[in-house]
Amino acid sequence: MRCYCCSSKSFDECCEPFIKGDKHPSSAEQLMRSRFSAYATAHYQYILETYTKEKQQGLSVEDLAQSAQGATWFALKVHPTLAASSVDNSVDSLVGNSVSSTEESSIDSSVHADAKVEAQTNAEAISKPSLKLISKPNNAIVEFTAYYFENKSMYQLHETSNFSVEDGKWRYHDGVLHDDCGKIKYGRNLPCVCGSNKKFKQCCATKSR
Numbered sequence: 001m002r003c004y005c006c007s008s009k010s011f012d013e014c015c016e017p018f019i020k021g022d023k024h025p026s027s028a029e030q031l032m033r034s035r036f037s038a039y040a041t042a043h044y045q046y047i048l049e050t051y052t053k054e055k056q057q058g059l060s061v062e063d064l065a066q067s068a069q070g071a072t073w074f075a076l077k078v079h080p081t082l083a084a085s086s087v088d089n090s091v092d093s094l095v096g097n098s099v100s101s102t103e104e105s106s107i108d109s110s111v112h113a114d115a116k117v118e119a120q121t122n123a124e125a126i127s128k129p130s131l132k133l134i135s136k137p138n139n140a141i142v143e144f145t146a147y148y149f150e151n152k153s154m155y156q157l158h159e160t161s162n163f164s165v166e167d168g169k170w171r172y173h174d175g176v177l178h179d180d181c182g183k184i185k186y187g188r189n190l191p192c193v194c195g196s197n198k199k200f201k202q203c204c205a206t207k208s209r
């Protein structure tokens, strides 16, 4: 089975070893993908453990499970432009942050700036009103869109997230939601958002419930 995070790998060769604790993600993008797969498979303990220590405080597995209730997470798109834009001048941290970024990644700070300006600040997942530009090593930013169904409607969550390394492991800190988050209509004959090359109606639309 193709991994929930919509990579080209199978679940047991992609996100599952991270969720089971057999391996640790070697990049912020890998951690983000595995957290998406953990949401898709209801592994809330993993979600909790992969927050930074600061953010873990005041969170519980029950809270996370409750906030995800009713949502069927079915597809993830990582935006390559931002995957490598760990806004940082230091060569060390650029090297550190690009360990396993995708081959299409490129650094485009103007796109990044736009995303930041457009980001919405009043959404519930936000704990800080603005995205801080990263100036320390071992930090990275990943922009993604995650898709889910709730009550037979399709939604997207478009976020730019801050990640940092704690005790040698990548952790999710916080994120800023973009203003295109929410319910969307997606044509049933369009190519599926998961990148399968099938029509939406023949692919992920069948997971709607």
Ligand SMILES: [Zn+2]
Pocket (backbone or CB within 6 Å): 003, 004, 005, 006, 007, 011, 014, 015, 016, 033, 034, 037
């Ligand atoms: Zn995966």
Ligand SMILES: [Zn+2]
Pocket (backbone or CB within 6 Å): 075, 192, 193, 194, 195, 196, 200, 203, 204, 205
């Ligand atoms: Zn699909």
